[in-house]
Amino acid sequence: VTPARSRKPPAVQRYHMNTLKATASPISNQEKVIILTPLAKFYDEYWTNLLKLNYPRELVELGFIIPKGREGNLALSKLQDVVHKVQTGKKKDQFAKVTILRQDFDSPVPQNEKDRHALSAQKARRAAMSKARNSLLFSVLRPDIAWVLWLDADIIETPPTLIQDLASHDKAVIVPNCFQRYKEGGVSKIRPYDYNSWHDSNDALKMAGTMGKDDIILEGYREMATWRLLMTGEYKEHGSVHDETKLDGVGGTALLVKAEVHRDGAMFPPFPFYHLIETEGFAKMARRLGYQPYGLPNYLVYHYNE
Amino acid sequence: VTPARSRKPPAVQRYHMNTLKATASPISNQEKVIILTPLAKFYDEYWTNLLKLNYPRELVELGFIIPKGREGNLALSKLQDVVHKVQTGKKKDQFAKVTILRQDFDSPVPQNEKDRHALSAQKARRAAMSKARNSLLFSVLRPDIAWVLWLDADIIETPPTLIQDLASHDKAVIVPNCFQRYKEGGVSKIRPYDYNSWHDSNDALKMAGTMGKDDIILEGYREMATWRLLMTGEYKEHGSVHDETKLDGVGGTALLVKAEVHRDGAMFPPFPFYHLIETEGFAKMARRLGYQPYGLPNYLVYHYNE
Numbered sequence: 001v002t003p004a005r006s007r008k009p010p011a012v013q014r015y016h017m018n019t020l021k022a023t024a025s026p027i028s029n030q031e032k033v034i035i036l037t038p039l040a041k042f043y044d045e046y047w048t049n050l051l052k053l054n055y056p057r058e059l060v061e062l063g064f065i066i067p068k069g070r071e072g073n074l075a076l077s078k079l080q081d082v083v084h085k086v087q088t089g090k091k092k093d094q095f096a097k098v099t100i101l102r103q104d105f106d107s108p109v110p111q112n113e114k115d116r117h118a119l120s121a122q123k124a125r126r127a128a129m130s131k132a133r134n135s136l137l138f139s140v141l142r143p144d145i146a147w148v149l150w151l152d153a154d155i156i157e158t159p160p161t162l163i164q165d166l167a168s169h170d171k172a173v174i175v176p177n178c179f180q181r182y183k184e185g186g187v188s189k190i191r192p193y194d195y196n197s198w199h200d201s202n203d204a205l206k207m208a209g210t211m212g213k214d215d216i217i218l219e220g221y222r223e224m225a226t227w228r229l230l231m232t233g234e235y236k237e238h239g240s241v242h243d244e245t246k247l248d249g250v251g252g253t254a255l256l257v258k259a260e261v262h263r264d265g266a267m268f269p270p271f272p273f274y275h276l277i278e279t280e281g282f283a284k285m286a287r288r289l290g291y292q293p294y295g296l297p298n299y300l301v302y303h304y305n306e
Numbered sequence: 307v308t309p310a311r312s313r314k315p316p317a318v319q320r321y322h323m324n325t326l327k328a329t330a331s332p333i334s335n336q337e338k339v340i341i342l343t344p345l346a347k348f349y350d351e352y353w354t355n356l357l358k359l360n361y362p363r364e365l366v367e368l369g370f371i372i373p374k375g376r377e378g379n380l381a382l383s384k385l386q387d388v389v390h391k392v393q394t395g396k397k398k399d400q401f402a403k404v405t406i407l408r409q410d411f412d413s414p415v416p417q418n419e420k421d422r423h424a425l426s427a428q429k430a431r432r433a434a435m436s437k438a439r440n441s442l443l444f445s446v447l448r449p450d451i452a453w454v455l456w457l458d459a460d461i462i463e464t465p466p467t468l469i470q471d472l473a474s475h476d477k478a479v480i481v482p483n484c485f486q487r488y489k490e491g492g493v494s495k496i497r498p499y500d501y502n503s504w505h506d507s508n509d510a511l512k513m514a515g516t517m518g519k520d521d522i523i524l525e526g527y528r529e530m531a532t533w534r535l536l537m538t539g540e541y542k543e544h545g546s547v548h549d550e551t552k553l554d555g556v557g558g559t560a561l562l563v564k565a566e567v568h569r570d571g572a573m574f575p576p577f578p579f580y581h582l583i584e585t586e587g588f589a590k591m592a593r594r595l596g597y598q599p600y601g602l603p604n605y606l607v608y609h610y611n612e
């Protein structure tokens with residue numbers, strides 16, 4: 001008897017993928033969700049918000065991937081502390097499972113706002129982000145999981161009903177609008193943050209047609225005017241949170257995906273895919289697989305303000 | 307306490323992806339392998355050959371995906387019988403784990419040789435195959451697995467050292483040459499079977515350049531002369547089994563992949579990817595991710611002869 005044997009008895013597990021449903025009523029249907037977070041920096045506000053999500057914990061798994069290097073070490077140690085606290089606390093507060101992957105490569109660019117948003121750094125950075133997301137996804141998605149919620153480590157405020165709310169639209173891929181809080185003259189205001197959720201434009205498609213085959217189109221850079229209609233611009237202060245809009249590109253700061261979309265093969269292309277990369281490339285891939293992504297222009301989540 | 311809790315205590319699992327190695331000496335290094343088989347028909351000869359593989363069983367997991375429908379039912383029931391027998395038999399003969407997924411869709415084309423090889427049926431068939439492979443891969447690959455061996459359900463003869471032999475070349479993606487035994491005038495002979503392992507040709511690349519964007523190039527059809535150099539043609543009866551050749555396309559009848567290639571995002575495109583689909587599209591995707599596929603022209607595995 002090998003040690004491996006004595007720890008874990010061999011098993012045969014059978015799954016009927018046709019009984020695995022991702023519906024508009026995920027809680028009453030007991031649908032399992034995995035929340036996936038690529039995490040380069042740990043924010044207390046992220047964790048506090050995560051703990052406020054009121055989807056039944058026994059149906060929620062967490063998966064993290066953390067880059068190598070000094071900053072990653074710090075993030076890992078903070079994450080481990082808070083995870084340990086929850087998973088050894090009250091039974092009813094425990095998540096069904098938590099998996100933490102330590103990446104085998106460091107972030108290719110520094111984590112501060114200015115450096116990581118420089119246009120020149122984007123291709124390498126977003127290719128690395130894609131690989132991190134794929135590694136996490138390919139390693140922790142299991143046959144009984146119905147939904148994947150992608151949630152960045154710097155999303156610090158969402159409605160507690162985020163998962164149910166997004167799922168209630170019954171879309172294969174759905175993304176809320178990601179904004180940021182800031183102060184101006186002592187007044188608290190909000191402004192758009194994530195520009196990766198958009199409707200395609202003729203200009204962007206024309207641009208793609210004349211580009212080198214390994215070039216990528218990026219959103220939110222003056223140097224590269226795409227004239228795409230951004231979901232951030234569709235936000236209406238008094239609009240209904242239920243308003244839906246069809247999207248061509250999606251951001252990944254918060255993003256709910258029916259697991260079957262990933263299982264069919266939709267991942268985050270680390271290489272230019274129709275001149276798109278990472279979450280925007282994912283949206284294109286989902287569309288190639290026959291799934292239409294949607295956005296909720298008036299349903300807001302908030303990004304940390306550095 | 308919910309029933310889920312009492313069965314499976316919540317856990318935190320940590321994995322350091324940089325300590326996960328896929329090396330030329332996988333056994334001494336205790337590297338875990340998952341054998342993945344899309345299975346539409348069960349052949350006893352496949353199972354007998356699988357059981358002869360002498361990679362340590364405690365390091366081997368099996369994963370199957372079976373289509374819906376009548377033929378799938380039959381295959382499932384036969385598979386379950388043999389799996390049950392092994393997994394309840396001697397400890398040392400048990401596989402570390404066996405996962406059987408039942409697909410939520412049926413095969414789009416009949417399973418007989420003639421129908422499934424008709425050119426007209428290829429795109430739908432190979433798109434379905436791609437989705438089946440992706441569903442399996444995305445559902446059962448875990449963070450501690452170093453290698454993925456793709457093995458079709460109609461591969462009925464391989465050397466028992468298949469896994470070690472392929473791994474010993476230390477390539478990210480490596481494929482043996484897939485032949486078929488047949489009789490001619492009472493004499494046992496062999497002939498090429500899988501034409502999906504090839505070196506690209508200028509003709510094929512030119513063809514791709516003039517095709518509609520959703521068209522695919524297929525190998526082994528007179529109607530579509532690609533003039534690619536096929537690995538089947540490189541077989542030399544007395545050549546060394548260690549001979550290597552760089553490939554642009556690979557077949558999936560038997561195919562060893564370092565798990566990191568999949569984790570970086572390489573899957574089986576169910577849509578035309580550079581006018582390629584399924585395993586050939588996978589090879590292209592691996593190349594886009596910086597991994598060079600290799601073939602072993604003189605290392606033979608055998609496909610069932612219907």
Ligand SMILES: Nc1nc2c(ncn2[C@@H]2O[C@H](COP(=O)(O)OP(=O)(O)O)[C@@H](O)[C@H]2O)c(=O)[nH]1
Binds near residue numbers: 041116151
């Ligand atoms: N695993 C991993 N996570 C990263 C890496 N770089 C950034 N992240 C995380 O990925 C998410 C998105 O990155 P971020 O820099 O916030 O993107 P931005 O908000 O678009 O500028 C955040 O949760 C980061 O903590 C990386 O190299 N590896």
Ligand SMILES: Nc1nc2c(ncn2[C@@H]2O[C@H](COP(=O)(O)OP(=O)(O)O)[C@@H](O)[C@H]2O)c(=O)[nH]1
Binds near residue numbers: 459
């Ligand atoms: N899960 C699943 N497996 C399939 C399906 N069609 C074929 N297979 C299996 O996939 C592998 C390749 O298919 P096969 O028809 O043998 O391809 P060929 O040898 O290239 O003609 C074999 O192991 C089949 O049993 C399908 O629709 N779903």
Ligand SMILES: [Mn+2]
Binds near residue numbers: 154
């Ligand atoms: Mn961010």
Ligand SMILES: [Mn+2]
Binds near residue numbers: 458
């Ligand atoms: Mn076959």
